[in-house]
Amino acid sequence: MERVPIPSATGGRKIWLCVGTLLDGVSTKPLRNAHMVYDRNQILFVGENPPPADMLKAGQREPDLNLSDYTLFPGLIEAHAHFFLEGGELDPDKRAACLKQTPGELQRLARPRLEKLVRLGVIAVRDAGDKDGVGLALSKLCASSDRPLMPYVDSPGAAIHHKGRYGSFMAEPMEDFSSSGQCVAARVKAGADRIKLIPTGIINFKKGAVTAEPQMTTEEVRELVVAAKTFGRQTFAHASGDAGIERAIDGGVDSVEHGFFVRADQLAKMRDRQIAWVPTFAPVQEQVDHAEVMGWDGEVVSNLRKILDQHAASLVKAHEMGVRIIAGSDAGSYGVAHGIGFLNELELMERAGLPAAAVINAATGAGSSRLAFKEKFGQIKPGFLSRFILTRHSPLEGVANLRKQRFVMFDGTAFESDENFDSTGL
Numbered sequence: 001m002e003r004v005p006i007p008s009a010t011g012g013r014k015i016w017l018c019v020g021t022l023l024d025g026v027s028t029k030p031l032r033n034a035h036m037v038y039d040r041n042q043i044l045f046v047g048e049n050p051p052p053a054d055m056l057k058a059g060q061r062e063p064d065l066n067l068s069d070y071t072l073f074p075g076l077i078e079a080h081a082h083f084f085l086e087g088g089e090l091d092p093d094k095r096a097a098c099l100k101q102t103p104g105e106l107q108r109l110a111r112p113r114l115e116k117l118v119r120l121g122v123i124a125v126r127d128a129g130d131k132d133g134v135g136l137a138l139s140k141l142c143a144s145s146d147r148p149l150m151p152y153v154d155s156p157g158a159a160i161h162h163k164g165r166y167g168s169f170m171a172e173p174m175e176d177f178s179s180s181g182q183c184v185a186a187r188v189k190a191g192a193d194r195i196k197l198i199p200t201g202i203i204n205f206k207k208g209a210v211t212a213e214p215q216m217t218t219e220e221v222r223e224l225v226v227a228a229k230t231f232g233r234q235t236f237a238h239a240s241g242d243a244g245i246e247r248a249i250d251g252g253v254d255s256v257e258h259g260f261f262v263r264a265d266q267l268a269k270m271r272d273r274q275i276a277w278v279p280t281f282a283p284v285q286e287q288v289d290h291a292e293v294m295g296w297d298g299e300v301v302s303n304l305r306k307i308l309d310q311h312a313a314s315l316v317k318a319h320e321m322g323v324r325i326i327a328g329s330d331a332g333s334y335g336v337a338h339g340i341g342f343l344n345e346l347e348l349m350e351r352a353g354l355p356a357a358a359v360i361n362a363a364t365g366a367g368s369s370r371l372a373f374k375e376k377f378g379q380i381k382p383g384f385l386s387r388f389i390l391t392r393h394s395p396l397e398g399v400a401n402l403r404k405q406r407f408v409m410f411d412g413t414a415f416e417s418d419e420n421f422d423s424t425g426l
Ligand SMILES: [Zn+2]
Pocket: 080, 082, 128, 330
């Protein structure tokens, strides 16, 4: 296959590209035959006409590269992943053993995932919580002066739940503190970039519904949200089942994670209040795909399929209604490998009925403009970091094309990926 080497932008070098198709991460229509100028730090120019001469080398009249059969779009943002878990490990006993490792061991296992993520095209990850400090350690590494090749990472540290209720493997209880304010303050002191709440339990697959009462009242959610705001932190809520989703919405969280069984009137409230939705199809799909290992019988599998179909219908409705949809895979969950599971999630969103362009926006600009990340990425726009993907296999013709040969540009350095990692260690 013919390969076009994308020049790295080292030193003060500016590179002018002309590409056949440019997706900026936000617009619904691509730019055709678009021009872009970037250096190692940032995107300097984007437009349908050539850049102004004062932006270029003296006398430069032609682009450094003319890539008329290429599509360019922002690097991908994984908005829901648990770095402390290895999603690719399919043996339930080994998974259970993994969880018993020390925080230091869990961190050591998480580190090699970072560079692989960049090479897959995932340039940012919102960690969704663990109580062993793995996500926080990676967030600190990202902010440090000796940051290795890694995606942007931020983390809530330990999620917040109620003692004895769902989530003890990734959360610490509110009951450890005498008030919501103190609970949030302790998370912030530990380094939390945002606050993760667990107001509900999970789906009872045997019953095909969320059968447990929500853990938190609306008032409890609201108090935690208010406390988080005083520290300038966003909140994201694990919420499935319409009763618990209602409490998360009314409590004023920034995003609803999972959101299985969300109702249309709740989607309307989310749209009106700018609450984002991260639907995470992958972990439930993996339960179907590995039903035998999980010990699910035909009835459970049929429940799972019904849940996924209903979730797909809600996703399409949410898109049509104008709810902000953000892609996250819940990587680390059973069968959901870091990076690879995210590419799979995007395919599941497309299969659910979202247009490919909407899926790309959910994986780029939607998160970039709503989740208050500390770096500017996820859009092709002047001032944003030089983190983008170039490919001859346009994702507009099918999101599965994201797995095919592509170049990932990360802060001026180009990486070529023409194969995908197996899920070992991811
Ligand atoms: Zn999660």
